Amino acid sequence: MENNQIDYHVSFFKPKTRRNLKNRNMILWLVIIWATAVFGFQILLRVIEKPVPEPAYNTFVSVWENVQTENASTEELKDFANSVSFVIGKVYIKPEYQAALSNAFTWSVFRIAGDEREQLYEVLVDFEKMQAESEDIFDPSYVESKKALETYIVKLLDIPQNDVRKPILPFSMSSQKTESYSAENMKITEEAMSMYLIHNRSVLTDTVFLGFPFHYFFTAVFLLVLFIGLCLTYCIITDRRIAKEQLL
Amino acid sequence: MKKILLSIIMILASISVHAAATATELEGSFKVGPAIILILILVSFIMVGLLFRAKDTTDYYAAGRGISRIGSGMAIASNWMSAASVLGMAALMFGMGYHGLAYVVGWTGGYVLLLILMAGQIRKYGKYTAPDFIGDRYYSQGLRVFAAIIAIFISISYCVGQFGGIGLMFKWILGIDYMLAVFIGAGVILFYTLISGMLGVTKNMQVQYVIIATSFLIPLFILLFKYDYFWLIPPIGYGSVVSDIVTGVPLNDAKELFNIYGHSFAIAASPEFAMPWAESSGGTFFQWMVIVFSLMIGTAGLPHVLQRFYVVPNPRDARWSVVWGLFFICIIYWTAPVYAAFGKMLAAHPEVGTLAVDAIVVYTAQLGNVNPLIVGLLAAGGVSAAFSTTSGLLVAGASAFSHDLYVKVINPEATAKKQLLIARLGTILMTVIVALIALLELALIAELVALAFSLAGCTIFPLFLLGIWWSGSNKQGAIAGLIAGSFITLISLTYFITGKLGVVLPYHDFINYWLGAWYFAWVGAPLAIITNIIVSKLTKPTPYEVRKFLVENVHL
Structure with a gap:
């Protein structure tokens, strides 16, 4: 007790x-x-x-309106394709964005190509065919077709030789997306560009x-x-x- | 002797040739070298388990309380570092960048809470298991049963993730089907957990830690050296890799450095990898903070972690084993981001293809053209990590099953032999359940593991925290707090599971964001604590004997 x-x-x-x-x-x-x-x-x-955009985003914004209304000049299209390729060059973009960006890139490159569109199309189809058929990434025919497409794109977009995007560009093209750039993909592109090119710094x-x-x-x-x-x-x-x- | 040495060299040379042949295949084939390393490691686990097997129930539950503090620290680290740490951590940072660091901070910072608020006190309390403590402290058989069921549920949830990791690595090494890989892994782990108990498991955990750390660190030194970074201290040396990813590496700067496919070690500027809360990472500032919080309190509430403090000889050793444990854990956690950073650099080219993110650690070493045998050792280290955690979880779950449910509730007169039998039956039952759930591939490794943390944070953590530090917390308060924590858990899990099944419930997006399955403890734990305090204040005080025990045995 x-x-x-x-x-x-x-x-x-x-x-x-x-x-x-x-x-x-x-x-x-x-x-x-x-x-x-x-x-x-x-x-x-x-x-x-503060949200800080990469230079590529500013370029994108400056030409975006004209691209949407299909009033962009060749130079503006080059700027557009270049800015899009900066996002494509990043590792692991979400698949839904990849498809839209590929559409944006292919469409703009073909518009830039002008009279050479058919020639570019042949090179692109040849690369896609080799990509599907080759079992080895060191297959000379595959490597050659990849190089041909890369050289073509680099020439059209005036990309410097030292640019890291160069070897990635052939994989950003699709022969199914050369003619049109859908409104839905435009919307997704705009979203992807701000998502991947603006950073909190x-x-x-x-x-x-x-x-x-x-x-x-x-x-x-x-x-x-x-x-x-x-x-x-x-x-x-x-x-x-x-x-x-x-x-x- | 010379002949034996020559034979060994010939065998190793032969393995190297086979291994080199498969070096460029990232997955899908049988890898001879890694397979032999894995088999050797598994055999060594079983041998250690046999050598140090349990002789009685004290051995089975608490390793005879004869483990040294450094040994216990290694066991804590090994027990802790699961497939989610060794494989999943780098995967998270690879996919989510800075957001993934929330897991590094959450899974280490929780040990500070564990040490200063619980470790010594738990050892002083002198119980075998977490439900044992809860049942005793809150003088309630019902709470003991409830806590035992929660402990089993946490163990299962955690184990499912580990079995997923084991399946993934076995699949990679042996080139076999995921289902078969899970069954083989389950069989081996069950075999040696059954014959060894906690003593064998503790010894095994020490061996496993050495394997995990060695296998994890060697490829990092090689990668940093090979790609011309400061390699002597990997946790510092990879800073420049992170900065290179942020600023980008032009082709000319990397012209003599390549991955295994011959792609240049160059990358387009990707600041989103390191910048905080990048929108592309899929995580927000709020989520970063609550993930850290939930993982931290979950750490201090996991039954298999708390149980480690019962196996050291005294409270002082319990405290120091946390320091050692954290140190050993940090050796791995400092270096896990290195794999994510190198993974980004080496997998930058589209020709690498889409990789299984959970295995990025292994792929990174492969892409960096590290010797296939070392890559094999790394994969075996991943398996080892999953094994060490699973064995601890199975023992914790089996203890809850036999000690807290069977002996304390169903048959208090059970003999020691009977208790051991029930513990072993519990282990078999849990392994079967876990293996079957793992086959369903419900979620990612890290998702299942983080879920277990939040569950522990909402239920076990508040009971331990208040149970140790406030004698006013009584049975009624504990029950009310547990109900509150479980209620939040139930809401979050209901939305999570129905979401996985494609069913959209009202307020789906709202609940999934604010009460996400990986971090619902940020609401559940404070709610459980507040409820416990309010109800305790309004009901009959804690019995005199319990308060006396707390003052004289735990806080003196």
Whole structure:
């Protein structure tokens, strides 16, 4: 009965002993550091970021209206095809966007080709045929047809020799999409262009640290170091405190 | 002796020739070298399991409480690093860029919570399993049963993802059908979990960690060296790879560097890979934050993770084993993004084709023309990761089945022999269920695993958190909190499953966005905690004995 009068109660926020108070304070400090580093940094990133378009997006916007109304000049079509190819050149575009962008690219390249359309069409069909028939990507006939189409497109769009898009362009064409550019695909193209060419950037993303964009380093490398550091701190302090109590 | 050495060299040379022949085939064929490595590793698992097999129930549940803190740390890391970590992590970053880092942060940051709020206290409480703790702390058989069922459900959900990973790697290595691959994997894992129990599993986990870490790191050093990046410290060296993806690499700059197909190591500028919350990644700022939160509290609520603290000799070792465990985990998590970054560079050409994203780690090494035997070791490491986690989950699930349901509720008089038998029957039953669900291929590995985290975060985590830190939390509060957490879980899972079946329920988009299956714990956990506190305040106080035990045994 006597024991029942002792108030046994545990509450994180109302520690009853000096030892528990110290432990509570240490945990609170560690949690505050942890939460600020994890969530605070991302909130800061969110607050200061601004949507920044790639140059290709600005080019796209400048010619888009004329392309839609089919009033674009050859130069404008070149700009359009070039800007679209910047998105096509990226790795792993969503399939629904790939189809629409392929339509946009093929259609514009064929419009640019003008009198050479039939010749371009033959080269394209030959490449598609070789692509379907060849079992090996090192097959000389396949390689030759690919090179022929690549050279053709590069010439039509004035793409520099050093440009990384060059080897990818033959795969962006489709002989089924040379004549029309559907309204639906136009809509999807517009969506894909803004999706893949506008990025959230800030001083934290543009600063390079140890080769990384800073925000990437902070999240992928530093936070993990911090987590280990926090755990280590907790264990060392707890061990010291227990040792001290045992001495007393 | 010389003859033996010569024979070994001849065999290895022969394997290399065969392996080289299949090196350019990304999938679909039987790969001799990787297959031999995989078989050797599986045999070693079984041998270790046999050498350290369980002798009684204490061994089976808690490895005799004789595991060192570094050993336990390695076991924690191995237990933790599943197919979702070793294979799925890089896949997420490959497909979603910066958004994928939410999983890296969530799956590591949770250990800080686990350490400072739970590890030592759980060990001091001195129970075998998570349902054991809940049943005891909340003096309720009903809660023990409910917690055991949840623990089994979490284990199954988690295991299904692992079996998917095992199937994927077996399929890649052996060139066999996915269904057969799942059955072979299930058979092997069942065999050695049954004969070894937790002691054998813990020893195996240490071996598995070494295999996972070695197989994971070697290709990274090779890739960084080969493509002219700073290779001595891969987690730092790949920073330049990320920056190269952001700015793009022109053809001239990469003229002497190629992938296995001879494509130039060049890439069009792709800032969306590294920039935060790119629209193309499919994830928003809100989702990034709640995924991190849900994974973190899920980490501190997973029964098979919590159970690791029962196998160390004392609370001090429980604390230090978390530090070691986190360190060992971070070695892999620091480097997983390297595979995603190299994958982007090496798979940039359309001729590479569409790759199974969940196997991007292996494909990246292959595309980088890493020696096929090393690629095989990497794939075997992926299998090892899935095995180590699955074995821990099966033991946790079997413990819940035999210890918490059978012994504590159905037959308290059961002999030790009977208990062991029931534990083994539970393991068989769980393996069969998991293998059958895995065959249905319901979702991606990471999806199923993240779902298990949210479930744990909504149910187990609030009970442990309040159970340890607030003696005012009573049975009624715990039941109410558990119902609240389960209710949120039910809503999210209903929308998730019906969505998979093509059924569109009212507010489908709204619920799928705000209560997504990977992160519904952001609502469920706080709701369960608040409900628990309110109901506890309004009902009969926690019994004196429970409060006394908490003060004198857990917080003294």
